[in-house]
Amino acid sequence: MKVLVIGGGGREHAICTALKKSPKVTGLWCAPGNGGIADIATCVDLKATDVEGVVAWAKEQAMDFVVVAPDDPLALGMVDALEEAGIPAFGPRKNAAILEASKDFSKSLMSKYHIPTAKYQTFTELEKALSYIREQGAPIVVKADGLALGKGVVVAATVEEAETAVREMMEDHKFGASGSKVVIEECMVGPEVTVLAFVDGEHLVPMPSSQDHKRAYDGNKGPNTGGMGAISPSPNYTPAIAKRCMEEIFLPTVAALKAEGRPFHGTLYFGLMLTSDGPKVVEYNARFGDPECQTVLSLLESDLLEIMLACHNGTLDKTEVRFKNAAACCLVLASGGYPGSYEKGKVISGLDRVENAIVYHAGTAKQDGRIVTSGGRVLGVTAVAPSLEEAIAASYAAAKPITFDKMQFRTDIGRV
Numbered sequence: 288m289k290v291l292v293i294g295g296g297g298r299e300h301a302i303c304t305a306l307k308k309s310p311k312v313t314g315l316w317c318a319p320g321n322g323g324i325a326d327i328a329t330c331v332d333l334k335a336t337d338v339e340g341v342v343a344w345a346k347e348q349a350m351d352f353v354v355v356a357p358d359d360p361l362a363l364g365m366v367d368a369l370e371e372a373g374i375p376a377f378g379p380r381k382n383a384a385i386l387e388a389s390k391d392f393s394k395s396l397m398s399k400y401h402i403p404t405a406k407y408q409t410f411t412e413l414e415k416a417l418s419y420i421r422e423q424g425a426p427i428v429v430k431a432d433g434l435a436l437g438k439g440v441v442v443a444a445t446v447e448e449a450e451t452a453v454r455e456m457m458e459d460h461k462f463g464a465s466g467s468k469v470v471i472e473e474c475m476v477g478p479e480v481t482v483l484a485f486v487d488g489e490h491l492v493p494m495p496s497s498q499d500h501k502r503a504y505d506g507n508k509g510p511n512t513g514g515m516g517a518i519s520p521s522p523n524y525t526p527a528i529a530k531r532c533m534e535e536i537f538l539p540t541v542a543a544l545k546a547e548g549r550p551f552h553g554t555l556y557f558g559l560m561l562t563s564d565g566p567k568v569v570e571y572n573a574r575f576g577d578p579e580c581q582t583v584l585s586l587l588e589s590d591l592l593e594i595m596l597a598c599h600n601g602t603l604d605k606t607e608v609r610f611k612n613a614a615a616c617c618l619v620l621a622s623g624g625y626p627g628s629y630e631k632g633k634v635i636s637g638l639d640r641v642e643n644a645i646v647y648h649a650g651t652a653k654q655d656g657r658i659v660t661s662g663g664r665v666l667g668v669t670a671v672a673p674s675l676e677e678a679i680a681a682s683y684a685a686a687k688p689i690t691f692d693k694m695q696f697r698t699d700i701g702r703v
Contacts, residue, residue, distance in 0.1 A: 288312060288313060288314075288347070288351040288352055288437050289313060289314040289316070289317070289349065289350050289351045289352075289493070290305070290306055290312050290314070290350070290351065290352045290353070290354065290592065291316045291317070291318065291331070291341075291344075291345055291348075291350045291352075291353045291354070292315070292316070292328065292353075292356060292359045292517045292573060293317075293318055293319045293335050293341060293353065293354065293356055293365065294321050294335050294355075294356040295319045295324070295335065296317075296355075296357075296468050296577055296649045296650070296662075296664070297577055297578055297580075297581055297616050297617075297619075297647040297648065297649035297666075297667040298356055298360070298575050298576075298577035298578070298580040298581070299320070299321075299324060299356050299357075300321065300323050300575075300647040300648050300649070300667075301575075301581045301583075301584045301585070301647050301667075301669075302354060302356055302575070302580070302584065302619070302648070303315060303317055303324050303327055303328045304311065304575070304590070304640070304645065305584045305587055306313070306354070306591050306592055307327050307328075307593070308590070308694075309590045309591060309592040309593070310590075311590070311592050311593070312592055313370075314329075314353070314454060315326045315327065315328040315329070316328055316330075316331055316348075316538060316682075317330055317333075317485065318329065318330070318331040318333040318334075318335065318341060319331065319332060319333060319334060321648045321650070321651050321652065321661070322648050322651035322652045322653045322659070323443050323646070323651055323658075324622070324648060324656045325339040325428060325599075325649025326387050326625075329362065329378075329576045329592040330513040330619055331344060332549075334437065335357050335359065335360050336359050336360055336363060336578075338360060338363050338365045338368050339362065339368075341353075341369075342369055342372050342374070342617050343433075344364075344367045345369065345370050345372070345658060346373075346374065346406055349395060350668055351374075351375070351379070352375050352376070352592070352595070352596070352599075353369050353374055353375070353376040353377070354376070354377045354378070355371070355377065355378035355555070355574075355592075356377050356378070356574055356575060357374055357437075357574065358384075358387055358434050358572065358574055359434060359557075360572060361378050361379060361384040361387075361517070361553075361573050361574060362381065362385070362387070362388035362434060362573075363381070363382070364380070364381035364384075365378070366379065366381070366384075366553075367380050367381050372446060372651065373597055375596075375652025376599070377552075377553055377595040377598060377599055378508070378552070378553040378573070378574065379471050379551050379552055379553045379554075379573050380549075380699060382492045382548070382549045383405070383544055383549040383550065383552070384548075384573040385549070385571065386435060386544065386555075386573055387434070387556075387570075387571055387572045387573040387574070388434055388570045388573070389432055389433060389525075390430050390432050390433075390470045390570070391409045391468060393571050393667070394407050394431040394470060394568070395411070396473075396543055396544075397482075397548070397568060398510075399538075399543070399548075400539055400540075400542075401605055402536055402540060402543070403534070403535060403564075403565065403566065403567040404436050404472075404538050404566060404567050404568040405428070405472040405473045405474075405475050405560075405569075405570065406472060407470055407472035407473070408471055408472075408475045409432070409470065410457075410468070410469050410470075410471065411467065411468050411469060411471050412513075413453065413457045413458060413500055415456070416453045416457065416469055416471060417450055417453060420446055420453065420580055421446060421451045421568050423471075423473070423667060424443060424446060424642045425446050425448070425449060425474075425494040425680070426442065426447050426474040427441055427442060427443050427446075427449050427471060427473065427474055428440065428441070428442050428443070428471070428472045428473070428620050429443060429449050429452040429456070429470075430468060430469060430470040430471075430472070430570075430651055431456050431461075431462045431465045431466040431468075432465065432466070432467070432468035432469060432470055433464060433465030433466070433468075434465055434668065435463070435465045435466070436513060436583055437442065438462075438510075438511050438513070438626060439456070440467060440511060440513070440570075441511070441628075442474060442494045445609065447474045447478075449471075450558065450665075453469055456469055457469060458578065462485050462639075464477070468663055469634070470488070470657045474486065475560040475562050475566070475567055475569065476527055476562060476563075477560050477561040477562040477563065478498075478523040478558075478560075478561045479496065479499075479559065479560055479569065480496050480497075480498055480520070480521045480523055480524045480559045480560075480561060480577050481497045481499055481517075481557065481558055481559070481568075481576055482494070482496050482497075482524070482532065482554065482556075482557045482559060482626075483497070483539070483554055483555070483575060483576060483579060483580070483583055483610060484537060484539055484554070484555050484556075485553075485554060485555050485594055485597075485598050485608060486551050486552060486553060486554070486555045486598060486603070487552055487597060487598045487600070487601045487602065487603035487604075488541075488542075488545065488550035488551060488552050488601050489541065489545060489550070489601065490601075490603040490604040491537055491538060491555070492603055492604075492608045493532075493674065494587075494608075494610065495519050495520045495583055495586055495610050496519065496524035496525075496529075496659070497517050497518065497519035497520065497521060497576075497579040497582050497583055498517060498518050498519075498521040498579075498701075499514045499516075499517045499576060499578065500515045500516045500517065500667060500700055500703070501514060501515070501581055502515070503515060503525050503625070503626060504614065504697065504698075505521055505697050505698055505699045505703075506699065507703055508651065508701065510626050510627075510648060511653040512578060512621075512625065512626045512664070513577060513626070513663070513664055514524045514576070514578045514579070514619065514664070515519065515619045515664075515696070515697045515700070516578060516616070516617055516618045516619050516667075516687045516696075516697055516700030517576075517578045517579045517580070517581065517582045517616070517617045517700070518585060518614070518615070518616050518617075518675060518678070518679065518687075518700065518701040519582035519583050519614065519615045520675075521612065523561055528561060529539065530560065530564055531558070531566055532566050532634070534667070535538060535570060536559070536566060537557065540557075540566045540568075540571070541555070543637060545698070547612065551573075551603075552598050552599055553573065553574065553575065553598055553620075554575045554598075555572075555574070556569065556570075556571060556572030556574065556575070556576050556579075557571065558571070558572070558576075558613075564678040574676075578617045578619055578647075578664075579668050580620055581615075581617040581647050581653070581667045581669045582615035582616065582669060583610075583615070585617075585645065585669050586610045586611045586615055586671065587609075587610055587611075587670050588610060588611055588685075589606075589607050589608050589609045589610075593606060593607075594606055594608055606645070607700065608611070611671065613671050613678075614671070614673070614674055614675040614677070614678040615669060615671045615672075615678050616669065616670055616671060616678040616679045616682040616700060616701050617647070617667045617668070617669040617682065617700075618667070618668045618669075618683060618686050618696060618697075618700050619664050619665075619667050619696060619697075620664075620665050620666040620667075620668065620683045620686060620689060620696050621663055621664050621694070621695050621696060622650070622662070622664075622665055622694070622695070623692075623694065623695050624677060624693070625664065626661035626663060627633065629663055629693075630655070630660075630692075631657060631659070631660055631661050631662070632659050632660065632691045633660040633691040633693065633694075634657055634658075634659055634691060635651065635657075635658045635659060635660060635665070635666070635690075635691045636689070636690050636691070637688035637689040637690055637691065638658060638674055638688075638689060639666070641676075641685050641686075641688060641689065642684075642685060643670060643681050643684070644668050644670040644681060644682060644683055644685030644686075645669050645670075646666050646667070646668050646669070646685075646689070647666065647667040647669060648665075648667075649662060649664040649665055649667055650662015650663060650664055650665045651665060651666070651668060658692055662668035664692070665694075666689065668682050668685050668686040668688075668689070669682065670682040670684075670685055675701060679700065679702070682700070683698075
């Protein structure tokens, strides 16, 4: 099969790497791809959000299957457009992708179907939002309703911090239209865990749990990022908690979407908080998380294309989904200044000296035969080992030879 993957980050490099192993894949393309993906797939110069351009190219090149990996094209209805053009695609349709594209929608769905989550209110008027914050006090969580590159959430320690966050979203339009509506919710306490799951509209198969590290600096300090590293599995996610999540959150969510006429096909991301009252939903994503994807797919033993086709066809219950009984750690090497402003075009050296790990490229490009930086998160050094401690150690050891000007990374991935 001729397969096209949409996106150009570390997640897409991990997806392409897994798909490349499938004997069914006869050709692999990626739009737009990056410097690392170019080694295993043919990169196509199309933006991930160019729905019309992608559909036209996929038709012209007779693609058999398209994997829509990022949130933006899913929210724009790329899967709908591909399917209407007769091209099967992996990912939810627009009316199901709204689960991530609107936090207000997802909170309303959880409320209606009694899926455990934080107490919340939604606001479209600044003054009402500010009054609610003053009433509730801090700590409190402020979320932009729409997509914001994983950065539209502020966990405010003080009322003043929460007020600033609301003003930045609603008044200064920090996240554009995404922040014209805000969701303000109680601050839940407990370990955070991510569980990704394959879904075919009715059936659900969870992948191994993982834990992202969102803050920019050691000790979970600094601004939120798209993710500075991840581990899998999470030591906090016990079999007993997994059972509760399946019964109280995972299956009810899939059933709720089906009941609403929005059947979900693709990868459903459950961001969970393990509170003293039990597991609760922090957020949903309508696709693989990044960098959780890099750890989880590194553990996959089954054929990813077979699983993706089953999600599309509604046959997931008849398809083998098997993972290694092992652990993985992904360490993100980022540009200096990220998640704020940063410079691009820094030459990366040492990639040829990496041992016992795979390096997923996130923000890289090829320039004059060399790999250079082209984004905030540049590389994800991912190691697999029998135990979590060994995987963490292997990931850091593998990253040692890699250098580029102003490179930054956290030294405590998997240890906090």
